Amino acid sequence: MEENKVRWYILFRSYEQGLHLLDLLRQDGIKARIAPAPRAIQGELSCGMSILLEPDALDAAKACIEKHKAPHHAIVPLEGQIKAKRDRYC
Secondary structure (H helix, E strand, O other): OOOOOEEEEEEOOOHHHHHHHHHHHHHOOOOOEEEEOOHHHHOOOOOOEEEEEOHHHHHHHHHHHHHHOOOOOEEEEEEOOOOOOOOOOO
């Protein structure tokens, strides 16, 4: 996996908003997963959790949010946060 690849994070004011949107994304067949909100983009209003999207899922996720009027704080791009070899000891 490329470390410098841009990924998109959806931030929330509460965990309930994040879990609700994750359910909606999965119902619509959009690949997404829960991740900690990176400190660089977390901000004051974020609850600390985010939904992580690959770039090819961004447009579908935005359409899902609009279709269901799902509340969220922000959708933010960030490069290079996932380190494939982190915490591997063998």
